Amino acid sequence: MARKDSELTGVKEIARRANVSIGTVDRVIHNRKGVSKKTKDKINAIIKELDYQPNIFARRLASKKQLVFAILIPKVSQETNYWEAPLLGIEQAGAEISPYGITVQPYLYEVNDKKSFLEQVARIDLDQVQGVLLAPSFIEESAHFIKALESKKIPYVFINSDIPGYNSLSYFGPDLYQSGYLSAHLMKYLVKRKEKVLIINISQEIDDQHHLSRKEQGFRNYFKDHKIESPILKIDIQQTDYAHVSKALGQILRKEPVAAIFVTNSRVSTVAKYLKKTKDTQPILIGFDYTKENLVFLKEGIIDFLICQKPREQGYKGLMALYQFVLHSRTGEKNNFMPIDIITSENCDFYIN
Amino acid sequence: MARKDSELTGVKEIARRANVSIGTVDRVIHNRKGVSKKTKDKINAIIKELDYQPNIFARRLASKKQLVFAILIPKVSQETNYWEAPLLGIEQAGAEISPYGITVQPYLYEVNDKKSFLEQVARIDLDQVQGVLLAPSFIEESAHFIKALESKKIPYVFINSDIPGYNSLSYFGPDLYQSGYLSAHLMKYLVKRKEKVLIINISQEIDDQHHLSRKEQGFRNYFKDHKIESPILKIDIQQTDYAHVSKALGQILRKEPVAAIFVTNSRVSTVAKYLKKTKDTQPILIGFDYTKENLVFLKEGIIDFLICQKPREQGYKGLMALYQFVLHSRTGEKNNFMPIDIITSENCDFYIN
DNA sequence: TCACGTTGCGTTAACGTACACGAAAAAACA
DNA sequence: TGTTTTTTCGTGTACGTTAACGCAACGTGA
Numbered sequence: 001m002a003r004k005d006s007e008l009t010g011v012k013e014i015a016r017r018a019n020v021s022i023g024t025v026d027r028v029i030h031n032r033k034g035v036s037k038k039t040k041d042k043i044n045a046i047i048k049e050l051d052y053q054p055n056i057f058a059r060r061l062a063s064k065k066q067l068v069f070a071i072l073i074p075k076v077s078q079e080t081n082y083w084e085a086p087l088l089g090i091e092q093a094g095a096e097i098s099p100y101g102i103t104v105q106p107y108l109y110e111v112n113d114k115k116s117f118l119e120q121v122a123r124i125d126l127d128q129v130q131g132v133l134l135a136p137s138f139i140e141e142s143a144h145f146i147k148a149l150e151s152k153k154i155p156y157v158f159i160n161s162d163i164p165g166y167n168s169l170s171y172f173g174p175d176l177y178q179s180g181y182l183s184a185h186l187m188k189y190l191v192k193r194k195e196k197v198l199i200i201n202i203s204q205e206i207d208d209q210h211h212l213s214r215k216e217q218g219f220r221n222y223f224k225d226h227k228i229e230s231p232i233l234k235i236d237i238q239q240t241d242y243a244h245v246s247k248a249l250g251q252i253l254r255k256e257p258v259a260a261i262f263v264t265n266s267r268v269s270t271v272a273k274y275l276k277k278t279k280d281t282q283p284i285l286i287g288f289d290y291t292k293e294n295l296v297f298l299k300e301g302i303i304d305f306l307i308c309q310k311p312r313e314q315g316y317k318g319l320m321a322l323y324q325f326v327l328h329s330r331t332g333e334k335n336n337f338m339p340i341d342i343i344t345s346e347n348c349d350f351y352i353n
Numbered sequence: 354m355a356r357k358d359s360e361l362t363g364v365k366e367i368a369r370r371a372n373v374s375i376g377t378v379d380r381v382i383h384n385r386k387g388v389s390k391k392t393k394d395k396i397n398a399i400i401k402e403l404d405y406q407p408n409i410f411a412r413r414l415a416s417k418k419q420l421v422f423a424i425l426i427p428k429v430s431q432e433t434n435y436w437e438a439p440l441l442g443i444e445q446a447g448a449e450i451s452p453y454g455i456t457v458q459p460y461l462y463e464v465n466d467k468k469s470f471l472e473q474v475a476r477i478d479l480d481q482v483q484g485v486l487l488a489p490s491f492i493e494e495s496a497h498f499i500k501a502l503e504s505k506k507i508p509y510v511f512i513n514s515d516i517p518g519y520n521s522l523s524y525f526g527p528d529l530y531q532s533g534y535l536s537a538h539l540m541k542y543l544v545k546r547k548e549k550v551l552i553i554n555i556s557q558e559i560d561d562q563h564h565l566s567r568k569e570q571g572f573r574n575y576f577k578d579h580k581i582e583s584p585i586l587k588i589d590i591q592q593t594d595y596a597h598v599s600k601a602l603g604q605i606l607r608k609e610p611v612a613a614i615f616v617t618n619s620r621v622s623t624v625a626k627y628l629k630k631t632k633d634t635q636p637i638l639i640g641f642d643y644t645k646e647n648l649v650f651l652k653e654g655i656i657d658f659l660i661c662q663k664p665r666e667q668g669y670k671g672l673m674a675l676y677q678f679v680l681h682s683r684t685g686e687k688n689n690f691m692p693i694d695i696i697t698s699e700n701c702d703f704y705i706n
Numbered sequence: 707t708c709a710c711g712t713t714g715c716g717t718t719a720a721c722g723t724a725c726a727c728g729a730a731a732a733a734a735c736a
Numbered sequence: 737t738g739t740t741t742t743t744t745c746g747t748g749t750a751c752g753t754t755a756a757c758g759c760a761a762c763g764t765g766a
Contacts, residue, residue: 010722021746026724034744056452058722061410061751099409099681178703185699189542222699328452340700346538346575347693350531363752374716379754387714411752414721418754 014052018043029054056327066103069094069322070124072117072134072145073159073315075108079240080266081292082311083111085353086159089315090133097323104319105129112204114138121145131322132156133315136163155325159318160311168334169325172318174309175337180218180264182340183286186305187260188222190284191230195259197223198252198283199234202245202267215264233258240267246274253278260284268306272297290343290353299345309338312353367405371396382407409453409680419456422447422675423477425470425487425498426512426668428461432593433619434645435664436464438706439512442668443486450676457672458482465557467491474498484675485509486668489516508678512671513664521687522678525671527662528690533571533617535693536639539658540613541575543637544583548612550576551605551636552587555598555620568617586611593620599627606631613637621659625650643696643706652698662691665706 011029015022020039027035028043035043046052071090074083087106094104107123110116117138124132132149136142136158146166149156158171187197199216216234223232233256237248249271261283263271268287272294275282282302287294290308297303317336324330343351364382368375373392380388381396388396399405424443427436440459447457460476463469470491477485485502489495489511499519502509511524540550552569573585586609590601602624614636616624621640625647628635635655640647643661650656670689677683696704 012722022723023725023747024745027745030724032725036744039744055414055722057410057414058751059724061408061414061721061753062723062725064724064751096677096683099406175703178700182697182699185697324449330449337703339694339705340703341692342695342697342700344535344538344695346535347531347695350528350690350693352692365752375753376716376718376755377714380715383754385755389714392714408752411721412754414723415752415754417721 009050009052010055011052014043014046014050017046053329060101066101067130067326068103068105068128069131069133069319069326070129071104071106071319072120072124072132073106073108074111074135074137077111079111080289082266082289083108085290085311086135086315086318088353089312089317090319093316093319093323097320100323100327102323102327109137111137114141117141126152126154129154131326133159133318133322135160137161139163155322157318157322159314162335170318170321170332170334170336172314172321172336173338174340176214177218177221178337179288179307179309179340180215180220181222182218182342183215183262183305183307184219184222184228186286186342187230187262187284188226188228190304191259194229194231196256197230197232198256198258198261199232200237200249200261200263200271201235201265202237202240202263202270203265204238204240219262219264230259240270242270242273245270246277249274253280258283260286263287265289266291266294268303269293269297272302276300276302290348290351295348298343298348301345304344306343306348308341308343308351308353310341310353314338362403362405363408364405367396367399367403370399406682413454416454419454420483420679421456421458421481422484422486422672422679423482424457424459424461424672425473425477425485426459426461427464427488427490430464432464433642435619435642436461438643438664439488439668439671441706442665442670443672446669446672446676450673453676453680455676455680462490464490467494470494479505479507482507484679486671486675487511488513490514492516508675510671510675512667515688523671523674523685523687523689525667525674525689526691527693529567530571530574531690532641532660532662532693533568533573534575535571535695536568536615536658536660537572537575537581539639539695540583540615540637541579541581543657544612547582547584549609550583550585551609551611551614552585553590553602553614553616553624554588554618555590555593555616555623556618557591557593572615572617583612593623595623595626598623599630602627606633611636613639616640618642619644619647621656622646622650625655629653629655643701643704648701651696651701654698657697659696659701661694661696661704661706663694663706667691 011022011025015025018025018039024035024039025043028040073086076084090104107120109120118141126148132154134156142163146156150167155169157169160173162171162173191197199219220232235248235252237245261271266287266289268285269291272285275285285303286305287303288307290306294303294306298306321332324332341351364375364378368378371392377388377392378396381393426439429437443457460473462473471494479501485507487509495516499509503520508522510522513526515524515526544550552572576585588601588605590598614624619640619642621638622644625638628638638656639658640656641660643659647656647659651659674685677685694704
């Protein structure tokens with residue numbers, strides 16, 4: 001009899017060893033009620049001993065129900081199409097895993113609006129969700145949501161920005177400090193000794209400040225570590241519209257001729273727009289993100305370098321990590337810092353965002 | 354009766370419509386013999402009409418047999434650990450898809466040895482293989498193998514280098530011309546007007562020449578397109594050992610002081626080794642690939658930039674493409690040019706190869 | 707004509723799990 | 737003690753596909 005082989009695994013074997021039926025084993029596996037503590041413990045012990053891995057094919061064949069993953073990220077705004085990329089990655093991953101009975105439900109919030117974030121959170125029915133992929137833009141609001149997830153034991157993955165200290169499955173996103181550090185490294189090649197460098201923060205959001213300042217820190221520390229003598233100027237611009245930005249730029253650039261400008265986020269295109277209009281010698285311009293707007297100026301040569309951290313891949317890999325965990329109990333690295341890519345007008349056509 | 358719903362799909366429905374049994378339907382699906390041409394055609398028509406997608410869970414539950422993918426790439430040599438990266442990507446993909454009953458069989462050949470390539474090809478039993486991932490280093494030898502694959506209708510994917518004109522499922526690898534073009538772009542920032550630039554080809558293999566020259570072409574064309582006045586020198590070194598390389602370098606560098614050197618492949622570390630020993634002012638050095646050896650010199654500052662094209666991802670995505678096609682009949686892009694990454698001593702620790 | 711092979715097809719038992727249904731056992735109540 | 741309720745558990749069917757087995761019908765050669 002070849003039965004010996006086949007009976008060594010599966011619910012049947014567990015049932016046999018525990019002297020119960022497969023129905024009972026099934027109940028403890030799904031911890032439904034109706035099993036005495038005693039037999040439940042016995043069965044759990046056997047499961048652990050056998051390191052029982054349920055057959056996912058049989059499981060998903062027998063169970064008609066879909067798994068649901070909720071996606072909580074900003075929606076694409078007129079201001080920037082940055083979030084298009086993660087969404088594309090998510091959609092691709094979603095398409096790949098959909099044959100395995102997984103449904104992806106997007107909940108998209110306004111990038112600068114906490115209220116909108118909370119509205120979307122409220123729409124998610126945690127009893128119908130087996131995993132969450134989120135960009136925790138707003139620290140406090142996210143913390144509250146995450147607490148709810150943990151109490152329901154729903155696994156979640158962060159993308160784009162991290163909130164350390166939580167028990168997330170993993171994080172896929174940039175190492176902000178390093179990307180600032182790298183930008184400074186590029187600068188070193190481009191500015192001559194003692195030429196001035198300007199850092200520009202453009203953001204109205206307070207939560208953002210944390211991100212921006214970590215980049216700035218990296219940037220400044222590189223200059224310090226490498227004893228670069230170029231003076232660093234810096235301005236904060238709290239309004240993101242062109243009128244404000246151009247005015248602020250005009251003021252400082254008239255007084256202080258700079259050889260290079262480092263914009264700490266994707267709004268570098270606004271700066272580029274200003275620089276294009278002035279006839280003066282163009283300073284080197286470095287900024288972030290492969291957005292439509294930035295790309296135009298990159299190709300025109302107004303922007304010299306863009307730093308980018310694979311937003312598409314963040315979405316793709318984030319969702320895949322969720323899938324690997326929920327379906328196969330596979331956990332990968334907890335922190336997955338995306339590579340820091342340097343984009344120029346030459347390689348931009350080949351950049352896979 | 355809810356039967357109406359459930360009967361609308363699956364082999365049962367096909368069988369019902371064709372007035373045959375599911376056994377017969379199964380036979381034509383797996384085109385086994387024992388079905389008359391007439392009913393076979395009828396069933397195939399219905400399958401197409403219904404756009405029947407077999408339930409993969411039921412399929413893999415019922416069928417105990419494993420799918421086999423053969424991997425035909427160079428093995429890691431002492432000379433370079435380049436091929437470690439693709440293999441790692443392949444192994445990761447292999448681990449992820451192994452629960453779906455897929456076995457990955459590596460056949461590794463010596464990178465510079467056609468005989469070894471043919472030996473490995475001979476070891477592959479095409480009747481036991483459902484897909485092939487290969488790096489077609491040797492054009493003619495590969496062509497022969499590919500012909501065999503096509504006659505058996507076994508899908509195959511190229512990585513690292515492409516042989517256009519074949520009906521491969523897809524290609525994952527670099528766009529050589531562009532990576533040369535980009536290198537030149539970097540040079541532009543780094544050398545002053547009329548300073549000399551040196552291109553170095555180090556390779557004993559003839560097949561390689563094709564690759565190298567496409568890079569060189571890209572490099573030269575950038576200079577032409579942008580009317581850069583720096584003269585370009587060039588040497589070919591046909592022996593890859595350090596003694597030869599250093600001798601050749603000594604000869605040319607003594608005569609011609611150059612501001613920058615562009616090495617067209619991963620052997621840039623050999624050049625770096627030489628430069629490190631000379632006390633002269635170090636020229637800018639650009640080369641290819643994130644190998645162990647190159648990394649050392651990059652961190653020491655001898656190599657300034659490395660161009661890299663995600664060898665790990667080539668392996669990962671290549672195998673995944675095979676999987677998506679064989680299991681889910683999903684085809685993606687045919688040509689997948691990898692992003693052209695610029696690696697410096699600053700971002701190298703964050704580079705995901 | 708019989709015996710035997712071939713072709714074309716139907717039937718059925720797996721594959722491992724989920725879950726509804728109902729039965730037995732235990733507990734609670736009278 | 738008998739009756740009801742609750743707890744605990746076993747049985748059976750379904751999920752969609754695979755493939756072994758077997759049975760007709762037909763053809764072939766003697």
